[in-house]
Amino acid sequence: MQKETLELFIQDINDIREYIKYIEIVNNIEGITTSLSNTPLLQLKDHLRSFGVSKKIFEYKSITISLYGILEKHIGIWIKEYLDNLPDIVANYNDLPDRIREDHFTLSVKLLALINENRYAKYNDIDKKKVLSKLNSCIENPLEFQLNSDAFYLQSGNLKHVKVSEAFACLDIKLNDVLKIIGIRPESLLFNNVSNVSNRGDDLFNLIDDLVERRNYIAHGGQIDDILNITEFDEYINFLEAYGKAIFQALSERLIEFEAKHLYKKIEKIHAVYQSGSVLCFELENNKIFLGDSIIVKLIEGGFTKKKVFEIQIEQNKYPNISTTKTIDIGINVGGGISKGQTFFIKRSNI
Incomplete structure (x- = not known):
């Protein structure tokens, strides 16, 4: 796994933090006393007063949708990167775990169907001939196999933790178990100050699920009554960053495990x-x-x-x-x- 892709994830998270700082700075302008001659600042203060509630809702929507987009985008990138690295480590397709081989066939067929439907823009650049060629290489030439990494990440729009876990199960990774190991390490902030981690379930990831619920409500055009204040986003952002880092680490360590078995x-x-x-x-x-x-x-x-x-x-x-x-x-x-x-x-x- 390339550290550069993790750094891009962290940069996206930090961009949201900077946007929130910008909002706080702008909001503070309303309380500044200024002379009548400072027309631009007076106009800004009047605008903030008149636009107050709508502005808060707009900012809430923007931050929520952006955070969800970071989650979906980078998990997809990392899964593809992980699968693209596997043929460089495992020489024979038949030596891959059964779960990966079984799901590779099933999901590749689903990917071909989605390409043929021509309903989703994200599949427009995927050549179905290449999908078929990669699938055929696994059967006819397992020593020179290629994987359809795009096929393993088809879900979108409702990426709660259970859906992420399902995607990782197709990679033969028990995500909850792995995150519990990584999340309690001293350098990880995923389960900082959380007790009894080993006996907990999906409730450990409630903040991710709540973020997804809020994003879905916005996307479906629901009336926004329950919004988070700017300062309340800190908890979500910090957990999302730790969650993303732990997922990246889980994939990295699984590749190292394959190296230990096949190259070491x-x-x-x-x-x-x-x-x-x-x-x-x-x-x-x-x-x-x-x-x-x-x-x-x-x-x-x-x-x-x-x-x-x-x-x-x-x-x-x-x-x-x-x-x-x-x-x-x-x-x-x-x-x-x-x-x-x-x-x-x-x-x-x-x-």
Whole structure:
């Protein structure tokens, strides 16, 4: 997963925050005392007084619809990116999880039907011949397969958390379970100050569902009676940002898990972890390792991460790389964040 797509999501969130700051600045103008000679400012103050209620409703609609649009847009981008990365990791289509293969066929057929209906603008640029070609590659040439990533994200307009979970189930990801693991990590703000996370259900995501309900009510033209004040959006924005980051992390870690299985191999004999979780000492067998390589770490509480190799040593002598057809003991410095009890993987190499 490319960090750039996560940064674009954060930028979209921050743009909403800046828009709210702008609204607050404009609203404060009404209380400023000014001279009669300052005609533009007087006109603005009169306009704010006359437009007050309508202005608040318009701003509420704009922010609500924009926040929902950020949610739908970026989850769609990330799912497509995830699926487009899979063929680079898993060499054979038949080695993909059953759920992905089953749903790929079904959803590709649905995608073709939607393209033929010609009712939705977002499918206008998708070539049905390419959809068929990718689907055929999975059957006829599984070693050179391509996935129809567009097919896995067909829902729109009502993207409550349960719908997001359903989309992720097609990717063979149990989203609630994964978000509970990611959301309680110290660096995550998803479930900050939330108790008993492991035993909670979809109610953990009530703010997302409420945002979607508000967006749908606006889109269907309902009378707006229950609006949020500008300051009340903070809770929704902060949770949406944490939710999006956690979803991006869930997809990233699932790709790393695939790498561990298909491109790496488990380090079977770990000797020790030293220097406050910075140095891993282990037995290297019939393999090679270079500075700048990464090892994969399976975390004790669940999830996967990568650690870059900054230093390689054998008997306190430093090396830029090591290649061996035998079994030797080495130590590598990965900069911290590892501990005893974790599972480690090293990239497979042909010696």
